[in-house]
Structures are given as structure tokens and as C-alpha cells.
Amino acid sequence: MAVDAATVKKVARLARLAVPEARLEPLAKELNAIIAWIEQLGEVDTDGVEPMTSAVAVKLPMREDVITDGAQRDKVLANAPKSADGFFVVPKVVE
Amino acid sequence: MSALTALTLKGALEGLASKQFSSEEITRAHIAAIEAANPQLNAYVLTTPEKALEGARAADARIAAGEARPLEGAPIGIKDLFCTEGVRSTACSKILGNFIPPYESTVTANLWREGAVMLGKLNLDEFAMGSSNESSAFGPVVNPWKSRGSNQPLTPGGSSGGSAAAVAADLCLAATATDTGGSIRQPAAFTGTVGIKPTYGRCSRYGIVAFASSLDQAGPIAKTVEDAAILLRAMAGHDQKDSTSLNIEVPDFASFVGKSVKGLRIGVPKEYRLDSMPAEIAALWDQGIAWLKAAGCEIREVSLPHTKYALPAYYIIAPAEASSNLARYDGMRFGLRQEGGTLTETYENSRAAGFGAEVQRRILIGTYVLSAGYYDAYYLKALKVRRRIADDFEAAFTEVDALLTPTAPSAAFGLGERVADPIAMYLNDVFTVTTNLAGLPGLSLPAGLDSTGLPLGLQLIGRPLDEGTLFSLAGAMEDAAGFRSKPEKWW
Numbered sequence: 001m002a003v004d005a006a007t008v009k010k011v012a013r014l015a016r017l018a019v020p021e022a023r024l025e026p027l028a029k030e031l032n033a034i035i036a037w038i039e040q041l042g043e044v045d046t047d048g049v050e051p052m053t054s055a056v057a058v059k060l061p062m063r064e065d066v067i068t069d070g071a072q073r074d075k076v077l078a079n080a081p082k083s084a085d086g087f088f089v090v091p092k093v094v095e
Numbered sequence: 096m097s098a099l100t101a102l103t104l105k106g107a108l109e110g111l112a113s114k115q116f117s118s119e120e121i122t123r124a125h126i127a128a129i130e131a132a133n134p135q136l137n138a139y140v141l142t143t144p145e146k147a148l149e150g151a152r153a154a155d156a157r158i159a160a161g162e163a164r165p166l167e168g169a170p171i172g173i174k175d176l177f178c179t180e181g182v183r184s185t186a187c188s189k190i191l192g193n194f195i196p197p198y199e200s201t202v203t204a205n206l207w208r209e210g211a212v213m214l215g216k217l218n219l220d221e222f223a224m225g226s227s228n229e230s231s232a233f234g235p236v237v238n239p240w241k242s243r244g245s246n247q248p249l250t251p252g253g254s255s256g257g258s259a260a261a262v263a264a265d266l267c268l269a270a271t272a273t274d275t276g277g278s279i280r281q282p283a284a285f286t287g288t289v290g291i292k293p294t295y296g297r298c299s300r301y302g303i304v305a306f307a308s309s310l311d312q313a314g315p316i317a318k319t320v321e322d323a324a325i326l327l328r329a330m331a332g333h334d335q336k337d338s339t340s341l342n343i344e345v346p347d348f349a350s351f352v353g354k355s356v357k358g359l360r361i362g363v364p365k366e367y368r369l370d371s372m373p374a375e376i377a378a379l380w381d382q383g384i385a386w387l388k389a390a391g392c393e394i395r396e397v398s399l400p401h402t403k404y405a406l407p408a409y410y411i412i413a414p415a416e417a418s419s420n421l422a423r424y425d426g427m428r429f430g431l432r433q434e435g436g437t438l439t440e441t442y443e444n445s446r447a448a449g450f451g452a453e454v455q456r457r458i459l460i461g462t463y464v465l466s467a468g469y470y471d472a473y474y475l476k477a478l479k480v481r482r483r484i485a486d487d488f489e490a491a492f493t494e495v496d497a498l499l500t501p502t503a504p505s506a507a508f509g510l511g512e513r514v515a516d517p518i519a520m521y522l523n524d525v526f527t528v529t530t531n532l533a534g535l536p537g538l539s540l541p542a543g544l545d546s547t548g549l550p551l552g553l554q555l556i557g558r559p560l561d562e563g564t565l566f567s568l569a570g571a572m573e574d575a576a577g578f579r580s581k582p583e584k585w586w
Contacts, residue, residue, distance in 0.1 A: 007463075015418060016446055017443060017458060018443035019447070031460060033518065040403075044404055046476060046479035046482075050482060051481075052478050052481040052482035056559065060338055079194050079430070
């Protein structure tokens with residue numbers, strides 16, 4: 001275990017969260033306390049146990065492959081931080 | 096007018112149907128009560144009086160025309176985790192800012208289709224992550240209850256703190272809420288109200304801001320067991336827009352209230368009797384057992400051996416799902432955008448500025464347990480422990496028809512008392528989180544007051560889809576408890 005500042009930095013990058021340098025150490029401490037508490041799961045014998053991935057055992061329903069929605073450009077854009085001419089405006093991605 | 100806000104949902108519906116008062120009158124009474132109370136209690140983060148009155152007048156017209164629907168004209172509050180078309184929906188996070196959904200959640204759409212009137216949007220912990228309502232971007236809700244002789248502001252619990260406080264303070268007839276680890280039941284216990292988290296899949300999750308999708312479930316918070324049954328029936332039902340929504344008939348839950356519980360076998364799980372449990376909660380639990388025995392139930396001790404592992408498993412599974420669900424907040428399509436030099440910096444800045452401390456903590460934990468090298472050790476392990484917990488319940492339900500436990504390990508605590516210690520805060524959900532992991536229905540009802548005059552709750556846990564039995568048992572306990580206490584009005 002032992003989450004250190006470098007791990008927090010790496011995880012924060014994966015999660016796309018800007019964490020100021022000064023917060024890395026305190027966050028590592030907090031996360032360590034939580035992870036240490038979680039470690040008690042190691043006591044449980046789970047050999048041969050199927051992981052439970054859904055709360056209720058149901059088969060995922062299939063629906064007809066038909067168009068049921070769409071043509072709502074203005075609604076989709078209504079909450080955009082920036083939009084123009086019917087498009088989202090985002091920072092430049094391709095140089 | 097204040098007498099109108101004191102009515103139960105059932106009483107109000109009867110009064111409306113028999114034209115003792117109009118929907119406009121009872122809606123105006125609630126609007127006035129909210130205006131007077133909200134500066135102190137902070138239960139509502141947005142009020143929609145014009146929309147409410149418009150809905151009330153439409154309801155009155157329907158009642159006059161003899162076309163009343165089941166909830167016609169009843170003013171209710173909506174947790175601000177439900178998207179409401181054209182009405183700001185924030186999950187009490189800065190990252191959603193001024194988000195105005197162009198669509199309606201299925202649960203709220205069901206309520207409007209039955210004639211309910213919306214008073215406004217209710218406060219909650221940011222993204223429903225919390226047990227005290229203190230992580231809300233709009234500040235905490237203050238519990239209408241206070242300890243006798245004390246002026247200290249108390250938490251209403253969380254995450255549905257606004258829903259619970261509003262119901263307890265008569266600021267709505269009933270409210271919608273959601274429960275991922277106890278967010279309906281713990282606030283209900285802290286405010287002397289009734290709350291039920293139904294079986295996973297009873298209510299559609301469509302349009303509810305997602306926290307942990309395999310655990311999230313909507314349910315009501317209400318003044319009485321029967322009111323909770325009335326509202327749950329209206330909220331529930333199959334929905335094609337949620338692939339986990341169950342395609343089964345919704346029973347008339349209210350018809351179970353008042354049914355005899357004679358001969359039902361009630362399990363008392365021995366692992367829930369914690370050493371640290373306050374004597375008053377242990378005594379109340381025993382009292383609950385006595386009530387059910389007197390009503391003709393058979394009491395049996397049962398064992399749920401993996402109980403103590405439920406919270407640690409939850410604190411892997413819920414953050415893991417949250418870290419995935421919250422990846423959508425990227426500052427591009429909706430919500431807050433904080434520009435940076437590059438696209439990645441814009442993502443990082445937007446999310447750092449928009450998410451509060453507890454949400455960031457959970458995203459980091461979730462990302463960590465899902466990251467390469469840790470996935471098997473943490474996430475997969477937790478899913479296996481989850482199966483063990485569900486198996487414990489399944490084994491218990493071969494012997495008993497329902498379980499009785501306390502709802503929370505304490506009464507409402509002071510605002511600010513536990514914010515510094517995340518794990519102490521997480522322990523609030525020790526008795527409730529098990530049912531989320533197993534997908535089972537759990538109901539909290541007020542059973543008494545502690546020595547300082549604060550309400551305490553007991554929880555009933557049922558088999559999958561057996562909410563009916565819970566309503567029967569809760570009805571019997573409500574009669575026995577005779578809990579009629581309301582917070583003394585100080586606001």
C-alpha cells in the first residue's frame with residue numbers, strides 16, 4: 001500500500017483533476033487512512049466467489065434497433081459553456 | 096393556513112378530493128412556510144412558486160371537472176439530484192452550475208403525470224456523497240430538531256438532508272430522495288420521518304444525476320408510513336430508458352399498511368449489535384422487537400457474518416463507479432469550464448474548480464482502485480465481498496420474512512462535528528449500506544426520542560420486491576410507537 005505524493009499525482013492526472021503541489025502530501029495521508037481501513041477486506045475468504053456486478057440478477061433487455069430520438073441540436077447545445085453555429089466550441093486539440 | 100401544511104399527504108389528498116380546500120390554498124400555505132423557514136433551514140436550494148401555483152390551478156380545474164388523478168394538487172419537494180425540465184438542477188455541485196435540463200427524470204415525470212405539484216428543489220450533499228449534507232455547494236441544511244435546552248445546529252443527515260428537513264418542518268407534504276448507501280434512511284431517522292429505499296430497479300434512474308449506478312435507487316421521504324407507500328407507488332414503474340428498471344407490476348403499496356403481521360418471522364441480526372452502540376439505540380431496538388412480538392410476529396436471531404465488511408466494500412465500489420460516472424464533467428458540453436493552456440489542463444482545471452473536497456477524494460479513491468495493478472486487489476475483491484454480503488441475506492431470508500435493525504448508530508449530530516474525519520462520517524451508514532450492496536428494500540421509521548429529545552429510527556429490511564411486507568410491519572410499528580412528535584418550531 002502506502003499511497004505517496006507521487007501516486008496521488010499520477011492518480012489525479014488519470015482522473016483529470018488539477019491538484020496543487022501543496023495538497024499532494026495531505027491528500028496522500030487522507031487516502032492512506034481510507035485505503036488502510038479498506039484493507040480489512042483481505043480477511044474475507046473469497047476463493048471461488050463470483051464477483052457481483054449487478055444488484056439484481058436480470059438479463060439486459062434488448063430493444064428494437066430503431067431510431068427513437070434525435071434532431072435536438074439546440075437542446076443538446078443549450079447548456080454548453082461555449083458554442084457557435086450549432087457546434088460545441090472546445091480548446092484546440094489538433095496542432 | 097398553517098394547519099394545511101401540517102397535514103399528511105393522505106390527509107391532504109382527502110381534503111382536496113372533498114373540496115375542503117383547494118390545491119392553490121395548500122400550495123400557497125407551503126410557499127409561505129418555505130419563505131419563512133428557508134433562510135434558517137436551507138432545505139430548498141431553489142423554489143419554484145410560480146410553477147407550483149400554475150400546477151395547483153391546473154389541479155383545481157381537474158378536481159372541479161371530476162378528473163382528479165391519484166396525487167392531484169399535492170405540493171411536494173424534489174431532491175436536486177432529479178433533473179427537472181426547464182428548472183435548474185445542480186446535484187448541489189458547482190460543476191453543474193446553472194445546468195437547466197432539457198428533459199425530465201422519469202420519477203418526477205411519473206409524479207407530474209399523477210397530478211403532483213412541485214414546490215422546488217431540495218438541498219443534498221454534493222452528488223449525494225455525504226451523510227450530513229455538509230458537502231453541498233449551497234451550504235448545509237439545518238435539522239429542524241434541536242437537543243432539549245441546546246441551541247446547537249444539528250445535521251439533518253445526508254445525502255437527502257433537504258428532503259428530510261423539509262418534510263419534518265412541514266415545508267412540503269412529502270419529498271423525493273435517493274439512496275446509494277443510506278441517503279434516504281439515515282436522514283429520515285435523524286428527522287423523525289419515514290423513508291424507504293425500494294428494491295434496486297423499482298424506480299427508474301433515468302434523469303437522476305448518477306453517483307454509483309449499481310447502488311443508486313430513488314424513494315420517498317414522508318410523514319407517515321402510508322404516505323411513503325402512496326408516493327413510492329407513484330414514483331416506481333418500468334422505464335425503457337433505464338436498462339436496470341424492472342419490468343414488473345407495481346403493487347398498491349398503501350394497501351399493505353394496516354394488514355396483520357401475525358405469524359411473520361422477524362430476524363434480528365446479531366452482527367448489528369455493535370459494542371459502540373449507544374444504550375438508548377440498543378434499548379429502542381429491543382422496544383421495536385417487543386412491539387413486533389406483541390403484534391404476533393415470531394422473533395429469531397439471525398447471523399449476517401460479513402456485515403462488518405460492507406462499508407469497506409462500499410467505499411471501493413461506490414467511488415469506483417463514481418469516478419467513471421463523473422468523468423462526463425469535462426467542461427465541454429455542459430457545466431463549468433475553467434480554461435487552461437491545453438485541452439488536458441482545461442479538463443483538470445474545470446474539474447478541480449467544480450468538484451468539492453469530498454467528491455474529489457472519492458474520485459481519487461475510485462480512480463486508484465480501478466488503476467492498473469490495483470483492480471484485482473481492490474475492485475474485484477470488493478465485488479466478491481459484495482456477493483458474500485448478498486449471500487448472507489439470502490441465507491437469512493430462508494428463515495425469516497424481514498429483518499429489524501437500528502437505522503443509524505447515533506441520533507443527529509452537530510454540524511461541523513465530523514467533517515474532519517471521513518471514516519467517522521462513513522460509519523453513519525454502517526446499518527444501511529448492506530441493503531444497497533444486496534439490492535434489497537430498506538425502510539426507516541421513527542420509533543422514539545432519545546433522552547435529549549432527538550428522534551431515533553428503526554430499519555426494516557425485506558426480500559427483493561417485498562416492500563409490501565415492510566409497509567405492513569412498519570404500519571404495525573408506527574401504531575405501536577405512536578410517534579407523533581414534531582420539532583418545536585424555532586425558525
